[in-house]
Structure formats: structure tokens, C-alpha cells
Amino acid sequence: MSLKDQIGNTTDGGDIATQKARIQRLEELSKDPAKGDKITPASQREAEVALQLEENGQLARPIVRDPSGNAEFIDGEGISWDIKQFHSEQGRFNLEKAVIVISRELRAGENVILDTKFLDPNDARTLRSAIEANG
Numbered sequence: 001m002s003l004k005d006q007i008g009n010t011t012d013g014g015d016i017a018t019q020k021a022r023i024q025r026l027e028e029l030s031k032d033p034a035k036g037d038k039i040t041p042a043s044q045r046e047a048e049v050a051l052q053l054e055e056n057g058q059l060a061r062p063i064v065r066d067p068s069g070n071a072e073f074i075d076g077e078g079i080s081w082d083i084k085q086f087h088s089e090q091g092r093f094n095l096e097k098a099v100i101v102i103s104r105e106l107r108a109g110e111n112v113i114l115d116t117k118f119l120d121p122n123d124a125r126t127l128r129s130a131i132e133a134n135g
Helices: 003-007 016-030 041-055 095-107 121-133
Strands: 080-085 111-115
Touching (some): 041 080, 095 121
């Protein structure tokens, strides 16, 4: 499914030019240099998360993909960000492994964005508590 299909058409009077520009930006941000600029469902989700944070003012504009592939994105202040995603369905969430993954990234000097879309509320709370407990 293309990003255009995922976003859909605006029928609420939204600015079509703005919507097209956003779709184009999502497509560009979805190209993952770590995978030869390939667009995958995971890279599309990363782009959606990062762009939403930028639009909300939580990441400095403009965000770009890290050309080295070491991080997912670099914000407008030159700060590198990795996006980590965990899943609850069918018992896939493992708190210990999640904390290890996040800790490894932080020790390597990376900044981490947690995408909790696929965690149930209990697992998300447990993960947040574990991260806070580990400083």
C-alpha cells in the first residue's frame, strides 16, 4: 500500500497542495539509507512517527534521514534519533529485551524515540516504568 493510500484523500476542505507536499515528504523520509534507500513498511512507519513529532514541534525542523544509516533521522539541530518499536500481540513483547535494546542505544550516544503504537497500554506503562527505573 502506498503512502498516498495510507493517508487518503482530504474531503474535509483541507488544503490539497499541503496534503500532496506532506505525502511527498513522507515518501522521501521513508527511504532508508541503511537499506539502500528501500521503502519498507517499517521505514514508512518511522517516517510517519518522525514527521508527526516534527509537525508537533517535538523535533527541530527539518528532519532528514541519517545518510550514514547509523540512526533513523537527524533533526534540524543536528541531533541523531533512532526509533524503536515493540509489539504486544501474541505475547511478543519482552520487557527485558526491550530495555536492553534501548539501553544499548543510549550507551552508544543515540537518542531514542519510542513508538508505542503496537504496545497495549499495560506493556507501554511497564516499559516506561522500566526505563525510568533505569535512569
